[in-house]
Amino acid sequence: MTELTGGDAVYETLRALGVCHVFGIPSVHNLPIFDAITRGGDIEPIIVRNEQAAAHSADGYARASGKLGVILASTGPGTTNTVTGLYEASFASSGVLLITGQVDSVYYRKGKGPGHQADNQVQMLQSVVRHVESVRHTQTIPAAINRAVAAIQEGRPQPAAVEIPIDLQYARADMTIPPAPETRPLANIGDIEQAATLLAEANKRVIIAGGGAQGAAAQVTALAVSLGAPVFTSVNGRGVIPEDHELSMGSSFAANPMRKLLEEADVVLAIGTWFHGGPHNWNINLSGKLIHIDIDPHSHGLVFDTAINIIGDAGDAVEAIAKRLNANPGDADYTRALARARDEISAGARKRLGEDTAAIMDHMRNQMGRDDVLVRDMTIPAYLWANQFFPIFSARRTMNPTSGAIGPGLPLANGAALASQRKTVLIQGDGGFMVHIGELTTTVQYNLPLVICVFTDGGYGVLRGFQTNQFEGRLVGVNLVTPNFTGLANSVGMAAEAVSSVAGFE
Secondary structure, X not given: OEEEXXXXXXXXXXXXXXXXXXXXXXXXXXXXXXXXXXXXXXXXXXXXXXXXXXXXHHHHHHHHHOOXXXXXXXXXXXXHHHHHHHHHHHHOOOOEEEEEEEOOOOOOOOOOOOXXXXXXXXXXXXXXXXXXXXXXXXXXXXXXXXXXXXHHOOOOOOOEEEEEEHHHHHOEEEEOOOOOOOOOOOOOHHHHHHHHHHHHHOOOXXXXXXXXXXXXXXXXXXXXXXXXXXXXXXXXXXXXXXXXXXXXXXXXXXXXXXXXXXXXXXXXXXXXXXXXXXXXHHOOOOOOOEEEEEOOHHHOOOOOOXXXXXXXXXXXXXXXXXXXXXXXXXXXHHHHHHHHHHHHHHHHHHHXXXXXHHHHHXXXXXXXXXXOEEEEOOOHHHHHHHHHHOOOOOOOOEEOOOXXXXXXXXXXXXXXXXXXXXXXXXXXXXXXXXXXXXXXXXXXXXXXXXXXXXXXXXXXXXXXXXXXXXXXXXXXXXXXXXXXXXXXXXXXXXXXXXXXXXXXXO
């Protein structure tokens, strides 16, 4: 055992967990932790401009790396600011840990806190995280953090939080730093063998990979090749198989004519997806022939009846199935039919959205390496144009706000750029960009390899369209005053240009 302060205990526990970066803002209620990190030297603090951005950046970091994303916040207003980011991380199945302060333990819940008192902070956090606890003794800090990390990793990744009163951060106690927890469940061998048999006997086999398969890209691609099985992905699953691979069918499995072909499959193997996406996905008839691999037992049977449910890590389960396979080559005519449908859908989308749109996306893709990162905010050029025209070639190389939030793009991109150390491109609308405009200074301060493409239409274009079409053209709150973005970027030391044509963009 070693005598440590509470702040040192946080640092040493995070270091044992392999944490290299934390996102946050120093405050009187977390300074001992920041000081310990500064003295320790093995963890770099990334100082953001708002705690909501800290949460989004930690989320982007976790998605791009598969590692733990960590937020350091202050009690009260600092922690309330994190809630939106924690909500998004929860929706995205992202492994994010919040460590926050609290008033002195002797004042806690007694109405005597001198500042930032938040007696119901735990209850507030319970609405957006899987696990939260408040530390009562300094020597229990390492165990509390490890319990939170174990909860994050239990099933589908979800955020967790630990609050530590400020007096316990300063106090000293003897303690031992525990090893990192390991909670990855092993799939049932009987289910694995049954799935391998069904796949081996089928002729028309299809794989649908979701965000939960991002850490199993190599295994999924290898299984697809051995089966000759076409692979669809959800939007969050893009990149699990390179989208220029002959077996990649994209994300349009609910579109006609793809829907009919998918319903003809003998067996559908779904990996790491809970089929989020609405009625256009749910109305496909997959019942009775679906094998569903997911680490979260609550994801099974939500949308479709299944033939086999496999609870376990996606990579482990897919690899175990592959070892037991002795499959026939599959129906090559069926695979070719799906490929023709994929190409028809793509060609139709390019025609519908226009040459200029396609040219912008094509040029952006051509300027990026195969392993560079694309981050998309909630704006038409991102979720419509980029989803149609921007191929993704590697796992963990694209992300977007899965909750539908407008604005997380910039801090998500900052976290992803830091984690990947790859050139990162952000597609953002002007309305959403203003939500976290202060994070431009974070981008510059840490010299992150980020290119930001802001598509401007003077406000919230999607909502403007809804109001125009549904409310007789009456507009409210959708036309916004926006700054000179190039001048704003230049003012913080970022190079910027304004363009108004495809040629100018190129």
